[in-house]
Amino acid sequence: MVWSLQxxxxxxxxxxxxxxxxxxxxxxxxxxDLYLQSTKPATALEMRRDLLxxxxxxxxxxxLAPEQIPFISREYAQQLEFT
Numbered sequence: 001m002v003w004s005l006q007x008x009x010x011x012x013x014x015x016x017x018x019x020x021x022x023x024x025x026x027x028x029x030x031x032x033d034l035y036l037q038s039t040k041p042a043t044a045l046e047m048r049r050d051l052l053x054x055x056x057x058x059x060x061x062x063x064l065a066p067e068q069i070p071f072i073s074r075e076y077a078q079q080l081e082f083t
Contacts, residue, residue, distance in 0.1 A: 015035070015037045018055070
């Protein structure tokens, strides 16, 4: 936890910090909402990709980064092949 807190100590955007703290606590929906209100909304997409929440990642990619849709779709397909 200390390492996580040290990584956000220099961030000035309250929503971004709040998103990080919510993510550390496991409240991913709140984290996503805060990230989307921050100066770096793409962080919500990165979080969903890292968590392998593909449906939410695709939904966010449509709004924030349409160029990421093919990559996310490929990663999602690879996960489905493994299961």
